Amino acid sequence: MSDNKKEDGVLSQLYKTFFAKHWPVWVGGIILGTLNILLFAIKSPWGASGGINNWGENLYSILGLFNLEDATPLISSNYGMLCLFLVIGSFIGALFSKEFALRIPPVGELIKGFIGGSLMALGATFGIGCTIGAFFSGMPALSGGAIIFTIGLFLGVIVALKYLMWEMEKFPGFSSGKSYSFFAGTGKKGNWQKWAGWIVLIITLYIAYQYSGNHQVLAWFIIIGMLMGLISQRSRFCIVKAFRDPFMTGESDGSVGVMAGIMIGLIGFTIIKYFGIAVGDVALRTREMTWIFSHFFFRAIIGGFVFGLGMTIAGGCAVGTLWRVGEGQVKLWASALGFLIISPISKLYIVPPIVEMLPASWDFKSYLPDYLGYPGAFALVTVIILIWYVFVKWNEKTGKFSAY
Amino acid sequence: MNIAIDQTLDCKGLSCPMPMMKLAKAMKGMKSEEVLEMIGTDPGTKSDLPRWCNKSGNVLLDEGELEGGIFRFLIQKK
Numbered sequence: 272m273s274d275n276k277k278e279d280g281v282l283s284q285l286y287k288t289f290f291a292k293h294w295p296v297w298v299g300g301i302i303l304g305t306l307n308i309l310l311f312a313i314k315s316p317w318g319a320s321g322g323i324n325n326w327g328e329n330l331y332s333i334l335g336l337f338n339l340e341d342a343t344p345l346i347s348s349n350y351g352m353l354c355l356f357l358v359i360g361s362f363i364g365a366l367f368s369k370e371f372a373l374r375i376p377p378v379g380e381l382i383k384g385f386i387g388g389s390l391m392a393l394g395a396t397f398g399i400g401c402t403i404g405a406f407f408s409g410m411p412a413l414s415g416g417a418i419i420f421t422i423g424l425f426l427g428v429i430v431a432l433k434y435l436m437w438e439m440e441k442f443p444g445f446s447s448g449k450s451y452s453f454f455a456g457t458g459k460k461g462n463w464q465k466w467a468g469w470i471v472l473i474i475t476l477y478i479a480y481q482y483s484g485n486h487q488v489l490a491w492f493i494i495i496g497m498l499m500g501l502i503s504q505r506s507r508f509c510i511v512k513a514f515r516d517p518f519m520t521g522e523s524d525g526s527v528g529v530m531a532g533i534m535i536g537l538i539g540f541t542i543i544k545y546f547g548i549a550v551g552d553v554a555l556r557t558r559e560m561t562w563i564f565s566h567f568f569f570r571a572i573i574g575g576f577v578f579g580l581g582m583t584i585a586g587g588c589a590v591g592t593l594w595r596v597g598e599g600q601v602k603l604w605a606s607a608l609g610f611l612i613i614s615p616i617s618k619l620y621i622v623p624p625i626v627e628m629l630p631a632s633w634d635f636k637s638y639l640p641d642y643l644g645y646p647g648a649f650a651l652v653t654v655i656i657l658i659w660y661v662f663v664k665w666n667e668k669t670g671k672f673s674a675y
Numbered sequence: 676m677n678i679a680i681d682q683t684l685d686c687k688g689l690s691c692p693m694p695m696m697k698l699a700k701a702m703k704g705m706k707s708e709e710v711l712e713m714i715g716t717d718p719g720t721k722s723d724l725p726r727w728c729n730k731s732g733n734v735l736l737d738e739g740e741l742e743g744g745i746f747r748f749l750i751q752k753k
Contacts, residue, residue: 376688380693439700452743457744457745458740507719520727521730586690587690600717
């Protein structure tokens, strides 16, 4: 009997370790970086905008619009399902920690969410990638375009942050007004959330098991997507925060978390590319060029800039939007809606005519090891991260570039 | 805890970064040792706010959860 009590205590402690408090962001970053390596080892690295675009294509397919009847069905799309289960994983994390609630913000915030999501869709389709594909995975993939995309992101974030501060000063009423909260898990009455969390977790594992027979890759994308959502929710992993906070409150925790994930990913991705791990029946060169997009440099800088604007206004990048959707933040529901509605339209009708006007040489794939070798490319990305680290830590101390 | 509150900031329904932006702006307009009560519903504030207080030198006097998933913080300006 006493042994049983002791065992309960240990399990309860374990549960509290994961779900009583938020995790340090760097812990989340390291685990997400590791899961990103696993995705690459299974098939290809983490990406988010492609999955959300798949949702949009499926929506239009159902509505019979834009001739998208041949779009990959969501249930067969690796990245569509990865994104879907990222939302579900965050939902599970929020339920387990009793942090789920349907939080409906003032109307002005909903509008900003929708506009932010739409801008992210424009940026991602023009720049070929988002903060995950073209940054969190792109940098470890040793992509020259990812470095350019990152510069664009920084510029977009700074401009949009200036706008938010101006809006708060001149039009404070825009982000104020009636708000609502439903299904909150406060106190003992909220214990239903823990049970609901277990039910959703079991259903998720059952779905993954169903896929494991003939679609092993998809089964693992479901499980890893779910884990990524849960980890992002618990550690508040947020790439907007990483770019924005040094210029806002001056804090560096979010930035360091993202850097940790990139550095872990860099080691794993370099090894996979260098040795051609899981090359399968594709050429080694194809494996090396995974997540090297033809956006160097014009599409990367403009796409990154527009995406940076959008994610700052929305308050979440592609993945930050997804996990906040799972947590019940309705502003980010508006952001996801804007993203999925605009993304297929932009891909079909907005981006192609613009790209046609650009010189063909601007659709360039820049793979850093082609110029610097693997050691040089690895060192370059490491130095960039190190410079960023020194900057955010110095800025945190001095407040030179922070607004507050 | 019986603490005199000088100003209340309502951030219910707002998500990151609005609560922290509004908080930082409100604190700028307060005098030393005055106390601000902030209420909100974004779980992110539970980690962002103590970190910001730690960095800025303002004092987090109290934090708690009210009915309906509302978080309440009392912050004293340094």
